[in-house]
Structure formats: structure tokens, C-alpha cells
Amino acid sequence: MLGLLGTLNLAGQSLQTQMTGVSVAGQNLANVNTAGYTRQTVDIQTSPDIMTNLGLQGTGAEAVSIQQAVDALLNGQIQGQQSVNGYWNAQQSGLQSAQNDLNEFLSSTGSSSSSNSTTSSGVSTLLTNFFNDFQSVATSPTSIPARQTLISDAQTLASALNQMNAGLSQEKTSLNTSLSNDVNSANQLLSGIASLNQQISAAEFGGGNANDLLDEQQKDLNNLAQLTDISTTSGADGTVNVSIDGQALVSGSKVLDTLQTYDAGNGSLQVQTATGGVSLTLTGGSMKGTIDARDGALATLQNSVNTLASSLITQVNSIYSGGYSLAGTTGASFFTGSDASDIAVNSALVNDPSSFQASGSATATGDNTIALELADLGGAPQSNLQNETFSNSFDQTVGTFGDSLQTANNQVSNQTAVTNMLTNQRSSISGVSVDQEMTNLLTFQQAYEASAELVSTINKMLGDTLAMKSGA
Amino acid sequence: MISQTNDLRAQLDSLENQVTTGLKVQAPADDPGAMVTTLNDLASQSTEQQYGKNITTLQSQANSVYSVLQSLQTIVSQAQSIATEAGSATANQTTLNDYASQVTALIQQAVQLANSQDPQTGQYLFGGTASGQQPFTATTDANGNITGVAYQGNSSENQSEIAPGVAVSVNVPGVNTSGSGAPGLITNSQTGADLFNHLISLQNDLLSGNTSAVTGTDANNLQKDEDNVTYQVAYNGNVQTRLNTASSFASSQSNSLTQAISNVSGTDVVQAMVQLNQTQTAYEAALESTSRVMQVSLVNFLA
Numbered sequence: 001m002l003g004l005l006g007t008l009n010l011a012g013q014s015l016q017t018q019m020t021g022v023s024v025a026g027q028n029l030a031n032v033n034t035a036g037y038t039r040q041t042v043d044i045q046t047s048p049d050i051m052t053n054l055g056l057q058g059t060g061a062e063a064v065s066i067q068q069a070v071d072a073l074l075n076g077q078i079q080g081q082q083s084v085n086g087y088w089n090a091q092q093s094g095l096q097s098a099q100n101d102l103n104e105f106l107s108s109t110g111s112s113s114s115s116n117s118t119t120s121s122g123v124s125t126l127l128t129n130f131f132n133d134f135q136s137v138a139t140s141p142t143s144i145p146a147r148q149t150l151i152s153d154a155q156t157l158a159s160a161l162n163q164m165n166a167g168l169s170q171e172k173t174s175l176n177t178s179l180s181n182d183v184n185s186a187n188q189l190l191s192g193i194a195s196l197n198q199q200i201s202a203a204e205f206g207g208g209n210a211n212d213l214l215d216e217q218q219k220d221l222n223n224l225a226q227l228t229d230i231s232t233t234s235g236a237d238g239t240v241n242v243s244i245d246g247q248a249l250v251s252g253s254k255v256l257d258t259l260q261t262y263d264a265g266n267g268s269l270q271v272q273t274a275t276g277g278v279s280l281t282l283t284g285g286s287m288k289g290t291i292d293a294r295d296g297a298l299a300t301l302q303n304s305v306n307t308l309a310s311s312l313i314t315q316v317n318s319i320y321s322g323g324y325s326l327a328g329t330t331g332a333s334f335f336t337g338s339d340a341s342d343i344a345v346n347s348a349l350v351n352d353p354s355s356f357q358a359s360g361s362a363t364a365t366g367d368n369t370i371a372l373e374l375a376d377l378g379g380a381p382q383s384n385l386q387n388e389t390f391s392n393s394f395d396q397t398v399g400t401f402g403d404s405l406q407t408a409n410n411q412v413s414n415q416t417a418v419t420n421m422l423t424n425q426r427s428s429i430s431g432v433s434v435d436q437e438m439t440n441l442l443t444f445q446q447a448y449e450a451s452a453e454l455v456s457t458i459n460k461m462l463g464d465t466l467a468m469k470s471g472a
Numbered sequence: 473m474i475s476q477t478n479d480l481r482a483q484l485d486s487l488e489n490q491v492t493t494g495l496k497v498q499a500p501a502d503d504p505g506a507m508v509t510t511l512n513d514l515a516s517q518s519t520e521q522q523y524g525k526n527i528t529t530l531q532s533q534a535n536s537v538y539s540v541l542q543s544l545q546t547i548v549s550q551a552q553s554i555a556t557e558a559g560s561a562t563a564n565q566t567t568l569n570d571y572a573s574q575v576t577a578l579i580q581q582a583v584q585l586a587n588s589q590d591p592q593t594g595q596y597l598f599g600g601t602a603s604g605q606q607p608f609t610a611t612t613d614a615n616g617n618i619t620g621v622a623y624q625g626n627s628s629e630n631q632s633e634i635a636p637g638v639a640v641s642v643n644v645p646g647v648n649t650s651g652s653g654a655p656g657l658i659t660n661s662q663t664g665a666d667l668f669n670h671l672i673s674l675q676n677d678l679l680s681g682n683t684s685a686v687t688g689t690d691a692n693n694l695q696k697d698e699d700n701v702t703y704q705v706a707y708n709g710n711v712q713t714r715l716n717t718a719s720s721f722a723s724s725q726s727n728s729l730t731q732a733i734s735n736v737s738g739t740d741v742v743q744a745m746v747q748l749n750q751t752q753t754a755y756e757a758a759l760e761s762t763s764r765v766m767q768v769s770l771v772n773f774l775a
Contacts, residue, residue, distance in 0.1 A: 099499060106510060106737055108494045118495065118733050120514055128515040132522035139526045139632045140593040142604050326604060359601070361628075366595055366603025366643075368630045379519075379636065391515045399508035402500030409501055420475050435770040442774075 002050075002057065004465065008458045010047075010060035014451035017044055020063040021444035028432045029441075036219040038068040038430040040211055068211045071429045075218055078422050079232075082225035083284030085419055088411040090289025091297075094175050095405040098298050101167030103160075104398045123164065123305075124398065126157040127391045131378025137358050138371035142326065147353035151345060158335070158343045161309050165340035168302040175294040176269045180261050182227045182287045183271060187258045189224040190242065190250050193217060197239040198253035204238045214238060228271075229284035245280040247273050268295060297404035302340075304397040309340035311382055312390060319377060323357030323370030330357060477762060480755040487748040490739040497737040510737040517729040519636075523722040527634050527715050533590050533642045534712050537597055540585050541705045544657075544667075547578050547585075548698045551671055555694060558678055559687030572617070572678035579618045579671045583610045586646055586658055598657050599625030600645035607646045608658075608668075617675060621658075621668040623647040629654045634718040640711055644704060657704060665700030666693070 002010065024042045031037040043066070047059040104122035119125065133150035140146045196217045203210035217240060224230055224242070233241045235252065242250040249257050260274040271287060272279040282288040313335040320334040332355065337343040349355055360369030378390060385393035490496045497506045557563070558571050586608045588597050599607035607625035610618050627648035631639035641654065648656035659666045670693040677685040 095501075099501060102500065104500055104507075104511070106495050106498050106507070108738075118510070118514070118730075118737065120511055124511045124515065125518070128518040132518060135522050135526055135633060136529075138630075139529045140590075140595065141601075141630065142595050143593045146593075361601065364601035364603075364626055364628060365605070366599065366630065367601035367628065368632070372631065372633070375633065392512060395508050395511040395515070398500050398511060399504045402502075402504030402507050405501035406504055416475070438770045438774065 002052075002059065004458055004462055006059075008455065008462070011451050011454040011458060013047065013060050013062055015448060015455070017061050017063045018444045018448035018451055020066075022441060022448065024066055025437045025441040025444060028437045029434065032432045032434055032437075036215050036222070037432065038070050038211065038215050038218075039432050040066050040068055043067050065209055066211060067209065068214065069430050070214075071426070074422065074426055074429065078419070078426060079218075079222055079225045079230075081415065081419050081422060082222050083229040085412075085415045086226035086228075086286035087284045087289035087292075088408055088415055090178070090286035091293045092405070092408040092412050094171070094178075094290060094293030095297055095401075095408055097174070098168060098171050098293075098301060099401070099405055101164055101171055102301065102398065102401060103164065122398075123157065123160050124391060124394055126153070126160050127394060128378070129153045130157050131375055131391075134371050134375035134378070137356070138368040138375050141358045141366050141368040141371060144353055147356045147358075150356070151350055151353055154334070154345045155350065158337075158345055161305065161340040161343050164305055165302065165309075168298060168305070169341075171298060172267070172294055172302075175290050175298070176261075176267070179269050179271070179287055179290045179294075182285075182290065183259045183261050186224060186227045186287075189220050189227070190258060191255050193220050193224070193240065193242060194250045194253055194255045196220065197250070200238040201235075201253065210238055225285065227285045228282050228287045245282065247276065247278055247280065249273070293408075297401055300404075301397060301401045304393075304400075306339040306341070308385065308390060308394055308397070309343045310338055311384055313337060313339075313343055315377055315382065316374060319370060319373050320357055322360075324359040324362045324365075324367075325357050326354040326359075326365050328362045328365070329355060330362065332357060474762075477755065477758045480751060480758055483751050484748070484755055487744055487751060491741060491744050491748060494739050494741070495737055496739045496744075503737075506736045510733055513729050513733045513736070517726050517733070520722045520726040520729065523634055524719060524726070526632055527719045527722065529592065530632055530634065530640065530642045531712070531715050531719070532592055533595075533597065534708060534715060536588060536590055537642065537644060538705070538708050538712070540588050540597065541701060541708060543585050544582060544701050545698070545705065547582050548667070548694060548701055551575060551578055551674060552691065552694050552698065554678075555674060555686050555691045559683050559691075563683065565681050568678045568681055568683070572675050575671055575675040575678060576616065576618055579621070579668060579675065580610065582658075582667060582671065583608050583621055595643070596625070598644055598646035600643070601628040601630055602626045603643065610668075617679065618672055620672065623659070627653055627656065634715065635721060638718065640714055640718075642711055644707075655700065655703065655707075657700075660700055663700055663703075664693070664696045667697045667700075670694055670697055 021042050021044070024040055028039055042063050044061050045064045047062050049056040049058055051057075102122065104120060104124060106118055106120055109117040109119065130150075130153050133146070133153050136146045137143070137150055196213055200210040200213045200217065203213060217238075221230070221232060221240065221242075228244055231243050235241065239252050240250075241248065241252065244259075247257060249255065249259075257276050258274045259271055259280070261269040262272050262279070264270040264279075268291075270279060270291070271282060282291070316335055317333045321331050324330045325332075332348065333346050334349065335343055336346055358371040359365055359367035361367050381387040381389060382393065386396075388396060489498075497503045497510065500507045554571050554574060558568055563571075586598050587606050589595060590597055595603040596605070596607050597603075599605065602625045605624055607623055608621050609624065610621045613619050623646055625646050627645045627650050629641040629643055629645060631641050633639050644657045645654055646657050647659040648654060649659060649661040651661050655662060656665070658668055670690065674686060674690040674694070677683075677690055
């Protein structure tokens with residue numbers, strides 16, 4: 001038999017237990033909008049029975065722990081998807097800027113019903129115009145206006161190539177900067193995870209649950225995974241060890257090594273461990289995405305543009321230098337420079353259009369042989385441009401680049417769908433439902449009232465018992 | 473719910489953009505294949521348009537050449553009339569001298585015509601490819617009679633492209649004594665035409681009263697010149713026909729490329745409008761249901 005005082009004790013404990021339930025529901029409701037928060041539940045168990053002459057008798061209930069409603073497998077999947085997300089988002093944003101540098105967009109100046117005014121904005125059109133201008137000169141070989149148009153269009157083409165090259169180089173620099181920023185963020189997260197490990201291990205040492213710290217830890221891991229792919233192993237005390245490409249970086253409360261960027265040559269930054277100096281082969285995350293965008297589609301684009309520009313310079317000059325100007329001079333170059341970075345129209349020609357060498361003969365100023373050869377160069381397959389014409393080769397470059405960006409765009413939208421699905425799954429397990437918490441709140445409140453009723457009943461009974469003695 | 477409404481919003485924006493710009497492909501990443509096809513088509517179209525411009529320039533040159541040819545025909549037939557009339561028995565030396573001075577004037581006119589320039593480009597039409605300088609210069613003696621006409625041009629002609637791989641030549645060299653290549657306008661050794669020298673010998677024969685040479689050799693020679701100019705007129709007509717054909721071919725090519733570009737990268741407005749309406753309906757429905765769901769919670773029902 002518990003007796004009156006034992007039952008009073010039981011009621012008091014019950015009040016505490018239900019109060020814990022109310023406070024857990026309150027904690028959940030307070031964090032309904034907290035990112036990464038995992039719903040907590042109170043684990044209530046019956047208190048140990050005691051042996052009485054009636055047999056085993058219950059002693060009420062107590063809250064033994066506060067648990068997180070967590071699905072470790074799902075959390076692992078979300079963490080893995082973060083790397084894929086980070087990878088494609090970084091590619092997308094890098095290539096999107098490069099698409100602007102490429103500046104090859106279609107536009108339509110007319111109404112939508114008459115699309116004959118479709119024009120393209122970039123080098124493709126400028127190349128065609130350039131070779132067409134040779135046709136104009138060939139048709140009117142001594143005409144100064146035709147030569148002026150040619151020279152001005154050639155200058156526009158050259159400066160468009162200069163700008164594109166400068167833009168792409170700038171893009172490469174900013175991708176390097178973004179890689180460095182990612183490395184800094186990753187280092188901060190690594191030290192954050194290590195210090196959380198220490199707190200978690202301390203909190204759980206006494207058998208407690210460091211629920212909110214575990215949420216923080218998972219959030220940091222997700223953020224780190226977004227930057228680069230990581231492998232994690234969990235310790236029994238709630239700590240987590242982090243390694244990248246087989247290099248252990250966080251073990252328990254210690255940061256074993258951090259990341260840093262290094263120049264692998266030609267100004268392309270890569271990632272290595274700071275102390276160990278081991279260069280890391282990354283396979284996911286925004287760092288890898290940035291590296292791949294820089295060394296993949298962006299580098300291919302810049303190389304193609306440079307190959308095109310240098311072929312253009314070589315081919316045009318080799319025909320042009322054999323021609324004769326209106327004054328009979330010969331041997332000059334049309335373009336100066338060696339690639340897209342420095343291609344320019346020979347300044348002597350800019351100052352004097354009559355020095356354009358259109359004629360194939362020193363004595364026949366009206367001859368158009370060279371101008372016609374230059375015009376025909378526009379339609380001639382070039383051996384170092386995969387036997388494409390200049391214009392087609394550039395169009396192909398645009399297409400190849402477009403493919404890369406389109407892939408990135410599609411992957412980003414697919415990944416968003418996958419992440420949304422996983423996040424929804426996690427919400428259904430770990431997310432806070434206001435309705436459910438309100439119901440829990442009511443349940444605990446009712447139970448608390450009932451326990452309070454028990455206390456007042458026992459109190460009354462104790463009073464009656466004492467009154468019996470004084471009344472006797 | 474939010475990601476769904478966002479997706480619908482993005483679709484709506486994209487459709488709206490397609491309808492207002494008339495283009496379903498604008499950036500390389502929108503549809504790389506269509507972008508490449510469109511850029512190639514635009515380049516081909518621009519080239520066709522350039523052929524059109526070439527043809528317009530050449531047509532104007534051909535017209536200039538034609539009007540010179542007409543005037544030359546008149547000059548040759550006038551010289552022929554003079555030769556016939558001078559051969560008649562009634563002509564005395566005074567009359568012959570009058571005729572001679574008429575021929576001198578005809579030569580001067582002919583030289584002036586042969587030095588014609590293209591009004592647009594300023595090129596000399598009959599200097600061959602040495603078209604930057606005046607091709608013919610006449611020399612006269614103390615009496616004002618023409619003693620010779622020198623040619624500073626060459627016997628080459630420029631080829632201009634009017635379609636891929638198709639070239640025509642509109643300019644005519646003034647003199648070709650090489651026995652091959654383009655027939656010269658004034659002198660052509662292949663047919664024996666040599667207008668200026670023939671007119672000069674007519675002038676000289678008239679001055680010297682050699683009427684038998686006037687009606688004989690000179691009249692025969694002038695016939696060769698007439699034939700030569702007639703040949704040039706026919707050639708010019710032929711070139712103009714080719715130019716006209718090429719011009720309509722270039723513009724029809726350009727039009728069909730416009731159609732091709734529109735098919736590949738243009739918006740099908742009807743289809744886009746239908747999609748726009750459908751998407752808008754879906755978007756409104758999504759917003760409506762979201763707003764209803766968000767209003768309801770257990771909290772509303774707890775007193």
C-alpha cells in the first residue's frame with residue numbers, strides 16, 4: 001500500500017511529468033518555423049512498482065527522456081543531396097554569367113506575328129557582316145565608303161572578341177574567388193562542428209540528450225555538404241567525424257586539418273589540406289561545381305573563341321598581305337594581335353581606308369581579286385576549326401556552351417524536386433505540426449488538471465484523517 | 473505547395489515572355505540545337521542579302537554600261553551614214569571636210585563615252601580592272617583633228633559573286649588585243665573591231681578626199697565595229713537577265729530562311745496563348761488552395 005502520503009507523492013510526480021509534456025509541446029510550437037529543428041517527444045514510462053501485501057503496486061509515471069523524432073537514413077540522404085545541389089547550383093551560376101559574356105542572344109524587333117526581324121546580338125552576326133563587307137568591296141573595289149564600312153565592322157568584330165575574352169577571364173577570376181570563399185566557409189563549419197561535438201559529448205556524458213545541439217550539428221553538416229562532398233561517421237556520444245576525399249578533418253572535438261586553395265598552374269585554383277598539403281579530389285558540392293564550370297564549359301568556350309580569333313587573324317592576313325592598295329602598296333597586315341585578347345584592325349588601315357589591299361595587281365587599282373578571295377574565305381572550311389567555316393564554328397561553340405548550361409539548368413530543377421521531396425518526407429517525420437502539438441498540449445493539460453485534482457483529493461482525505469483524531 | 477506555385481509562376485513568366493517577344497529561343501541554353509540552327513540560318517540569310525546588295529550595285533553598273541552602248545550604237549550608225557553619203561558622186565572636198573569635222577566630233581563623243589564612270593562608285597566602266605584612272609586619252613593635231621586615242625586600261629574584268637559559286641562580270645574592258653578573254657568595247661582583235669582607229673582613218677580619208685577608201689575599207693571596218701557594239705548590247709542584256717534571276721532567287725532564299733528561322737525559334741503564338749491560359753488557371757487554383765489551407769488550424773477551433 002502506498003498510503004496517503006505515497007499517493008500524494010505519486011500525484012506530485014505526475015504533475016511534474018505532465019508539466020514536462022506541456023513544456024516539450026511548447027518547445028515544439030516555439031520552433032515551428034525554425035529551420036532544421038527536429039520535433040521532440042517526451043518519453044513517459046511507469047515508475048518502478050513496489051511490492052505490497054496486495055502484490056506489485058504501481059507508483060505512477062515519470063518522464064525518462066526527451067527524444068528527437070529523427071530518421072537518420074533520411075538525414076543522410078538529405079546531406080548527400082546537398083552536395084549534388086551545391087554542385088549544379090555552382091555550375092549554373094558560373095555558366096549563367098558566362099552566357100552573358102558570350103552575348104549571343106536572339107531578339108525580335110518586330111511584333112510577334114512578323115518574325116522576319118529576328119536578329120542575333122553577338123559575334124555570329126559580326127562575323128557574317130565582316131565577310132559580307134568583303135563582298136561589297138569586291139563589287140565596288142575602288143569605293144572608299146565600302147572600305148570604311150568594312151574597316152568599321154572589322155573593328156566592331158575585334159572589340160567584341162576582346163570584350164568576350166576579357167569577360168570570360170573575369171569570370172574565371174570570380175569563380176576562383178568563389179572557390180576561396182567556399183573554402184573559408186567550409187573551414188568555419190569544420191571548427192563549428194568540432195566545437196558542437198565537444199558540447200554534445202559533454203551533454204550526453206551524463207546520459208542526457210543534446211537534442212537541440214544535434215539539430216545544429218546536422219545543419220552544419222548539411223551546409224558543409226553543400227560546399228563539398230563529405231563522409232561522416234557518428235560516435236556513440238553523438239559526436240560526428242568528418243573527412244573529405246579520405247582525409248580526416250574533424251575527429252571528435254578536434255579539427256585535425258583545414259582546407260586551403262592553391263594554384264595548380266595557369267591561375268586555376270584547386271583545393272588541398274592546409275597542414276597536410278594533400279591535394280583533394282572533390283566529387284560534389286559547390287567547390288567541385290565551381291571548378292568544373294571553370295575548367296569545363298567556360299575553358300572550352302574561351303579556348304574555342306581564341307582558336308577562332310587566331311585562325312581569323314592568320315587566314316585573313318595571309319590572303320590580305322598579297323594584295324595591293326589603291327596606291328599600289330602591298331605586304332601590310334589586316335589584323336594585328338594573336339588571339340581574342342588582342343585582335344585589332346591594323347591602325348594604319350583604320351587611318352587610311354584607301355590602303356586596304358583589295359587588288360591582286362600593283363597596276364590595276366580596280367581589280368577585286370584579293371577582296372573576292374577574302375569574301376570567299378568566309379565560306380571556306382577551316383582545317384583548324386574542325387573543317388567548319390568561321391561562322392559555323394562559332395555557332396557550334398555557342399551550341400556546345402548552351403548544352404552545358406541547359407544541362408546545369410535541368411539538373412538544378414531536377415535536384416530541387418528531389419530535395420523538396422526529401423524535405424517533405426523529413427517534415428512529415430521531424431517537422432512540427434501545430435495541430436498535433438496543440439492536441440498534445442490539451443492532452444497534457446487535461447492530465448495535469450486530473451493530477452491536480454488527485455492532489456486536492458488526497459489533501460482532503462488527509463484533512464479528514466487528521467479531523468478524525470482531533471474530533472475524537 | 474510553395475515550390476509548386478513557384479514553378480507555375482516561372483512557367484507563366486516564360487510563356488508571357490515568349491508571346492511578347494515572339495521568340496521561344498532567346499539564349500543559347502533555352503534550346504542549344506535550335507540556337508545553332510537559327511544562327512546558321514541568320515548567317516545564310518545575311519549572305520543572301522549581301523548577294524542582293526551586290527546585284528543591286530551590279531545592276532546599276534550594267535545600266536550605265538547599257539546607256540553607253542546605246543549612244544555608241546548611234547555614233548557608229550551616224551559614222552556609217554556619213555561614209556555612205558560621202559561616197560555619193562555629188563560630194564566635193566568642202567562637203568567632205570564638213571563630214572570630216574563631224575567625224576572628229578563623233579570621235580570626241582565616243583572617247584567621252586568610253587571614259588564613263590559608274591555614278592555610284594566612280595569606277596571607270598571601260599578600263600578593265602585598271603578602273604581607277606581614265607582609260608582613254610585622245611591626241612589632236614594643230615588643226616584640231618584627232619591623230620590617235622591611247623588606252624591606259626587593261627583587258628581584265630572583275631568577277632562579282634551573285635550567288636554561292638556564281639560570278640558575273642559587268643564591266644567591259646575598253647581594249648583587248650590579246651586574242652582571248654573578254655571582248656573589248658572599242659578594240660577587239662578577235663573580231664577586227666577597232667572603233668577609234670577606224671573613225672580616225674574615216675576622218676583622215678574624208679580630209680584627203682579618198683572616197684573609195686571611205687566607201688570601201690572604212691565602211692567595212694565600221695560594220696565590224698557595229699557588230700562588236702551589237703554583241704556588247706546582247707551580252708549586257710544577258711548579264712541583266714542573269715542579275716534579275718539571281719536577285720529574285722536571293723530574295724526568295726532570304727524569305728524562305730525567314731520562314732525557317734521563325735519555325736525553329738519563333739513562338740507559335742496560338743499554342744503559347746492556349747498554354748498561357750491553362751497555366752494561369754492552374755496558378756490561380758494553386759494560390760486559392762494554398763490560401764485556404766493556410767487559414768485553417770486547430771488553433772481556430774480552440775475557444
